[in-house]
Amino acid sequence: MSDLSALVELIEQGAPGEALGAFPLPKSYQAAVVRRDEQAMFEGMASADKDPRRSLHVQEVALPELAPDEAVVAVMASSINFNTVWSAIFEPLPTFGFLDRLGRESVWGRRHVVDHHQVGSDAAGVVVRAGSAVRGWKPGDRVVVHCNHVDDQDPSAHDDSMLAGNQRIWGFETNFGGLAELAVVKANQLLAKPAHLTWEEAGVNALCNSTAYRMLVSRNGAAMKQGDVVFIWGATGGLGGYATQYVLHGGGIPVGVVSSPEKVKLLQDLGCEAVLDRAERGYRFWRDEHTQDETEWRRLGGDVRALVGEDPHIVFEHPGRQTMGASVFLARKGGVIVTCAATSGHRIEYDNRHLWMKLKTIRSSHFANYKEAFEANRLIRLGRIQPILSATFPLDEVGEAAAQVHQNRHEGKIGVRCLAPRDGLGITDPAFREQVGEDRITLFRRHA
Numbered sequence: 205m206s207d208l209s210a211l212v213e214l215i216e217q218g219a220p221g222e223a224l225g226a227f228p229l230p231k232s233y234q235a236a237v238v239r240r241d242e243q244a245m246f247e248g249m250a251s252a253d254k255d256p257r258r259s260l261h262v263q264e265v266a267l268p269e270l271a272p273d274e275a276v277v278a279v280m281a282s283s284i285n286f287n288t289v290w291s292a293i294f295e296p297l298p299t300f301g302f303l304d305r306l307g308r309e310s311v312w313g314r315r316h317v318v319d320h321h322q323v324g325s326d327a328a329g330v331v332v333r334a335g336s337a338v339r340g341w342k343p344g345d346r347v348v349v350h351c352n353h354v355d356d357q358d359p360s361a362h363d364d365s366m367l368a369g370n371q372r373i374w375g376f377e378t379n380f381g382g383l384a385e386l387a388v389v390k391a392n393q394l395l396a397k398p399a400h401l402t403w404e405e406a407g408v409n410a411l412c413n414s415t416a417y418r419m420l421v422s423r424n425g426a427a428m429k430q431g432d433v434v435f436i437w438g439a440t441g442g443l444g445g446y447a448t449q450y451v452l453h454g455g456g457i458p459v460g461v462v463s464s465p466e467k468v469k470l471l472q473d474l475g476c477e478a479v480l481d482r483a484e485r486g487y488r489f490w491r492d493e494h495t496q497d498e499t500e501w502r503r504l505g506g507d508v509r510a511l512v513g514e515d516p517h518i519v520f521e522h523p524g525r526q527t528m529g530a531s532v533f534l535a536r537k538g539g540v541i542v543t544c545a546a547t548s549g550h551r552i553e554y555d556n557r558h559l560w561m562k563l564k565t566i567r568s569s570h571f572a573n574y575k576e577a578f579e580a581n582r583l584i585r586l587g588r589i590q591p592i593l594s595a596t597f598p599l600d601e602v603g604e605a606a607a608q609v610h611q612n613r614h615e616g617k618i619g620v621r622c623l624a625p626r627d628g629l630g631i632t633d634p635a636f637r638e639q640v641g642e643d644r645i646t647l648f649r650r651h652a
């Protein structure tokens with residue numbers, strides 16, 4: 205078994221980078237994985253019954269050789285993203301197919317093809333090794349990791365790296381992800397850790413925060429402007445908790461949808477005045493499995509107008525099949541429906557007449573390029589956008605943490621302590637934390 209407690213001690217003592225770079229890394233370490241020989245374990249079951257507690261294992265895995273453009277990060281904390289739920293329930297496809305494809309790409313890609321998949325697409329930690337081609341990062345740097353895994357060899361990557369042919373999501377379409385004691389990342393995934401945050405607060409942001417930034421703020425997404433009404437599904441969820449903040453911070457008018465009185469209160473405390481409780485309102489957009497009910501779309505539209513007096517310029521969409529018909533209807537003439545996901549089903553149906561006659565646009569979005577991830581992280585570092593950490597689990601309980609997200613029992617983001625022995629460590633700028641305000645930083649946590 206690996207024992208990295210001496211490394212953690214050095215990190216907590218603020219030991220110089222040379223000491224961390226010289227620390228002998230073990231041949232193996234603990235990681236949360238799904239196993240290739242279990243990828244059929246849930247066949248024939250309904251999605252809701254597939255239990256991540258059965259499929260996610262914490263086990264010893266081998267540390268791979270480091271490619272020249274990579275770094276090894278000692279992961280202090282990570283988070284549960286919905287893609288870890290997808291990996292753990294082997295939907296829509298087992299992720300081993302992604303790893304096998306990556307394995308055919310290059311010698312370095314081949315390292316990813318093993319019998320386990322180390323999952324996780326967020327991390328906060330410390331660089332402990334840097335490959336020979338890495339510029340700008342060195343052992344000792346405190347970092348967070350964004351999950352756009354891409355190199356610069358495809359011409360498309362030089363406009364928007366999300367368009368590159370070999371763009372992948374680290375820890376989902378690649379191995380060596382963040383839910384582990386050590387992770388292997390490309391240097392172009394590294395961002396400076398916000399100094400005023402704990403490890404677990406810093407480790408939950410990059411994936412959802414960057415995605416929400418691209419969807420709403422970036423010109424690659426909806427490019428929200430001041431005064432825009434933005435309708436947000438799941439407004440206290442992983443994506444929605446950041447989306448709501450971007451709308452408020454950018455001078456827009458959020459209309460947030462949630463599904464309980466507790467979440468209504470949380471959203472109001474976040475500063476969102478126009479809130480709909482979809483459970484209380486009882487919307488039934490589908491009469492049966494095949495038929496949508498336009499009168500329910502109209503009822504929702506009426507509720508939005510009653511709250512803010514007008515229709516949304518932007519609809520922030522991710523639930524997919526259950527809501528897309530309503531989302532397309534809801535946007536105002538010329539409005540944008542920006543989508544990055546389909547949690548409730550990816551075969552989408554909407555009434556095209558509402559789209560073309562009202563000149564609306566459906567805009568697709570997927571994670572974020574390095575520049576967008578950098579800008580999103582910068583806003584966290586500046587204390588303008590807050591982490592939405594609501595709870596933490598130790599790495600050993602990663603299955604339970606993923607089950608909570610799968611069953612929608614969480615708010616905001618769930619953090620996972622990997623090497624961090626307890627919550628509350630990792631703050632190096634307490635004065636700035638005080639300036640930003642403990643209350644704002646810990647809103648989701650206190651609420652949970």
Ligand SMILES: NC(=O)c1ccc[n+]([C@@H]2O[C@H](COP(=O)([O-])OP(=O)(O)OC[C@H]3O[C@@H](n4cnc5c(N)ncnc54)[C@H](OP(=O)(O)O)[C@@H]3O)[C@@H](O)[C@H]2O)c1
Binds near residue numbers: 572
């Ligand atoms: N393409 C990308 O780059 C990208 C990035 C991040 C996430 N995603 C995807 O986006 C989706 C959401 O991710 P997340 O991190 O925000 O997940 P999350 O933390 O589970 O939050 C999603 C929220 O959506 C709401 N919701 C779920 N099902 C719904 C339904 N049928 N109708 C209306 N609302 C529903 C729930 O809120 P209430 O119950 O309170 O309404 C839920 O809390 C996932 O499928 C994920 O894989 C994609």
